[in-house]
Amino acid sequence: MALNRDAILGAVDVQTEKVDVPEWGGDVIVRGLTGDELDNFQGSIRQFRPSFDGKGMEPVLVQDGMRAKLLVKCLVDEAGERLFTDQDAPALGAKNGSVIDRLYDVAARLSGLSEEEKEELEGNSATATEDAASTSSSPEMSSTAP
Template identity: 85%
Template sequence: MALNRDAILGAVDVQTEKVDVPEWGGDVIIRGLTGDELDAFQGSVRQFRPTFDGKGMEAVLVQEGMRAKLLVKCLVDEAGDRLFTDQDASALGAKSGTVIDRLYDVAARLSGLSEEEKEALEGNSEPPTDNGGSGSSSPNESSTAQ
């Protein structure tokens, strides 16, 4: 049975997950981002600058505070309301890197960040390109070599 417009728009599809944070003495609730929120987050960690030769522009990922920028959007209370504003990212980023990294992994997964995007945002690989390619999730040669 094919879904209609009302069924799609009425579906509750944004996931939440409760995560134990013993370092903070309790649990937190992490909510995945909506499509619009994900776009805004990805846009907030990208800047465009002239290429080295000055003949074009290139996208550069701004990693400073990136994990906290995602978490302030995803940490919610029992009612689903955000605990933090975007301006709280610096304060949250001053907390334990171990905790922030662990919570970021959950927020990224719930928000639909692909492993390729997550690695690019974390600086572990080249950023995904918007060149109209196939977007294949096939492993590259380096990930299959032993």
């Protein structure tokens, strides 16, 4: 049976997951983002800069505080209300990195971020690695110890 407009718009399809965080002494509820919220998040971590050839603009990912920026949108109370505002991201980002990373993985999965998108956002994609390698001014590390 094909769904109609009302069935689609009436469907409760945003998922939540309770996650044990022993480091904080209890559970937190992580809610996936809606389509509009996901677009807003992705837009908030992308900026444009002039391309190297000077013929246009290219997107650049701003990874500073990226995990916390997602989590402030996804951590909710029992009623589904956000626990944090967007302005709380720096304070949340100052918490244990292992916890933030673990919760980010859940939020990304529930929000529909593909593994490829997640790797790109985290700077682990081949393109991000190639870009970083081509712009690095650091000397190469030697594999032999003195």
